[in-house]
Amino acid sequence: MKDLINKLYRNHSIIYKGLLFIGTIFLIVYLFPKSGKFKYNFEKGKPWQSENLYAPFNFAVKKTDEEINKEKQSITDNAVLYFNIDSSVETKVANAFQTQFKNIFTDSIAEFDLDNLFNTGNKIIKELYQFGILNEDYKFSESKLVVILDDRVEKNKTLFSNLIKQDKVVAVIDKELSNQNLLKYKTSFVSLFFDLVEPNLSFDKSTTDKVLQEEFNKIVYARGSIEKETLIISKGEVIEGDKYQILKSLQSEYESQVWNQLNYNWILFAYTLLVALALLMLLLFLRKYRPDVFENNTKVTFIFFNILLMVFITTLVVNYNSKYIYVVPICILPLVFKAFFDARLGLFAHVITVLLLGFIVPNSYEYMFLQIIAGIVTILTVSELYKRANLFISVGQITLIYIIAYFAFFVIHEGTVETIKWETFIWFVLCGLATLFVQPLIYIYEKLFGLVSDVSLLELSDTNSKLLKELSNKSPGTFHHSLNVANLAEASANEIGANAMLIRVGALYHDIGKMKNPTYFTENQSTGINPHDELSSKESAKIIIDHVIDGIEIARKNNLPDRVIDFIRTHHGTSLVYYFYKKEKEQQKEVDKLNFSYPGPKPFSKETAILMMCDSVEAASKSLKEPTSTKIDAFVENIINKQIEEGQFLNANITFKEIQSIKKVLKHKLANIYHLRIEYPE
Structure with a gap:
């Protein structure tokens, strides 16, 4: 037993590295997305490079995002608006009108005009409350269909244009008085109705949204299906139009099916092997070319920690919204490693990290190309990190490389610049600004790991x-x-x-x-x-x-x-x-x-x-x-x-x-x- 303890003590450094190696693999694989990987790479507008592809199983062809958004927009445009009505308001206003009318219009007015005025007032009330008066100035289309609910029961249907806005009350009064040649009493009538009229319609947003969501749920996201053994695409055939959408549908279906079936454990094992190979290459590099770093457990821990941190941050961003993927400042990694070690180690660790991130991000080839090129530029341009001007210049160059490479990829994929997403360039600028955080990060690392930059x-x-x-x-x-x-x-x-x-x-x-x-x-x-x-x-x-x-x-x-x-x-x-x-x-x-x-x-x-x-x-x-x-x-x-x-x-x-x-x-x-x-x- 004593010999075993002595042997373990003598080899404690190697044992620690082994545990660190296994622990890092476990955490990285745990962070990976729970899906398989489609084994074919393809790009829109380019020829199919692999052999003829036949459908491996029955699957539905999904509609494009553009088609689905178009359907949703159509449903939104034709959606019904729901308003709640307070039926007691009309009766209340009518009763108040009868009472106030006698106080305002005296017996000095001719009996014929008096009766006519009274009848016109009742007619105005009926017209105002035929569909109802809005409690707010809602900005809906005049042609929108409106359903009026009385205690959650449908009472009436009409167009939004028939609902009376509060600023249109005077126009209704003016119209009716004009028809009866009673415009000389307009001032008194308007004053009377100003005190009497109350809105009785309020917008029921919850019901409107609920009905709209029900209509969204009825959307069919597939526009056909492909039977098993059907030829999908031939070798050399250009990937465009329906072919591209069928391939995207197969990719999505394949990934979800593979992971959810019995192959789960095999895929997990395969992921573990690939991550282990990548991290093993890093350890072998350290042992052969950086033995002083390899022998120092603190430095090895520092390297593995930074790689794991980048994988963790990238996973969080992808899970939140993958369009922000380029905001993550991956180039901080080679900067930090170069500050504490050297350029060669920094670039090698950066490439290994980007290869691991290829399992997480969408458009992995494009992402890896951009990040590796940016990493190389980082290593080549940042010579003296302690000089602030050098860091700012380098960050500017890195951002420029990102923008140029992304622009080139977009033109290759789409064949035009008309639909380019300019907001992506903002993400690259934010990524450059985030890279400047490397200075305080280096200080933090010095205190945590006892390193010197x-x-x-x-x-x-x-x-x-x-x-x-x-x-x-x-x-x-x-x-x-x-x-x-x-x-x-x-x-x-x-x-x-x-x-x-x-x-x-x-x-x-x-x-x-x-x-x-x-x-x-x-x-x-x-x-x-x-x-x-x-x-x-x-x-x-x-x-x-x-x-x-x-x-x-x-x-x-x-x-x-x-x-x-x-x-x-x-x-x-x-x-x-x-x-x-x-x-x-x-x-x-x-x-x-x-x-x-x-x-x-x-x-x-x-x-x-x-x-x-x-x-x-x-x-x-x-x-x-x-x-x-x-x-x-x-x-x-x-x-x-x-x-x-x-x-x-x-x-x-x-x-x-x-x-x-x-x-x-x-x-x-x-x-x-x-x-x-x-x-x-x-």
Whole structure:
């Protein structure tokens, strides 16, 4: 049992990756749409490239969206409007008219006119309430059929134009008075009816909508059927008109039928295999070409998390409305990976993610083509993410590529630009704006996963930062040395294509441990007093060696990233504090080298190896007396060759050719620092 536990502990990293691999596969497959995939790809207006296609089963030919929308519009145009009537209003108004009429029209009016006026008033009431008076000014077509309901029972049918709007009451009064030659009483009549008339019709929206929906439900979405074994399309035949609609119907029917039958488990298994293959390719890529990333479980988790996040967001958008699919900023993925790793890994992971998304999105070929091209443009254009102008320019280029590619695809499919959906271009612009969110996202990822981007490195390289200010105050000589090393290391990194920003930051902080005992290091001894004179060689060596440990402690206390701390740990490798070792050896025959050796580890990357070379060369260059080009060349060669002989670079992925290039840079830089001139003959 103990052996099993030890074995599991030794292989915990691989076990974790396996669990992460399986978990990611499960989640991605779970997010996939629950449908099969039609095995044929086809496009409208293009020839059928596969063999002759026969109907595999009976299926209905669906109407096009245009046909269905046309039917719905026709039903909407001819839909009946329902109004509720309050029958008591007419009686109430008639009774009120009889009462008020006697008060307004006195006996001084001729009896004939009085009777005529009274009868005309009753006639006006009957005309106003024949169908009813509307309570609002509804904007319906005059030719719309109206059903009037009294307590939910149909009472009358008419056209909407026959219903009286409140602003038409005066016109009805005017018409009736004119017919009876009683216009001289118009003012009194209008005043009377203004107080009496009440609306009695209100629009019944719920009933109208319910009846309309019932009519929609009667729509037949199929316009025929295809029998099994019927030839649908022949090889080379152009896909257009009915042929295209039949193929679309078969595709829809096939996908729903396949998933709902007994093949469910097989399709699920097939999806799992494809997703596993895609993610396995990513893991194999990391293991072969990015072993440092593969060995770091946090970084592998970060990569898988981002891929899963993109699949999740895309699934949400597709389930909501697939027309918004291009709003999802997929190009954030290569930007993030390039910021934390490199362009090659960013592009590879982006392609894998787009291939997975092909199972989710409609028009998968078009989508994958657009996203892969956009990803390539992202990788090629964004060179320095920490420069805001570069990001804005790149986002503009990405958006332009989206628009051009979509326009080309649309013309290929439709053969015209007249029906192009211009709103899609707005989605691309929104996608570009969403891509700008990469800056705060990188900051969030740095805090969550403990990673370091160029943006953070730029902030750390500021010599006005708290820690570097403290270094310059406590150890001015060390600070000046660190600046010189940073310049040498940055130039060397640029020469061989290493991460210049990272190595500059590493160089600025590599000696911060000297702040603990600054006067024990020669560059800070301004008074001419050397405290080592009062110590034994072993004690002096310990103080010198401890600046590495002290530096790590200070760095962790100030929350410096691990990638920067690596430079502090490795900048002396396992080398000897040679001066005190030699001094001790002069006094004793047997000397333990471990007491005079740095704890290591040795440099394990190009950047840490470069820093070790530059640090040693810059520090030792202070001892050169009357430097010449010849002396500097020999001096650089001796120091770096000695480090090679000691095996300090065995763990770093740096070649002899690159070391030669670094030597050349250091020689040139030192020559400039010491202002060497050509030696003229005497």
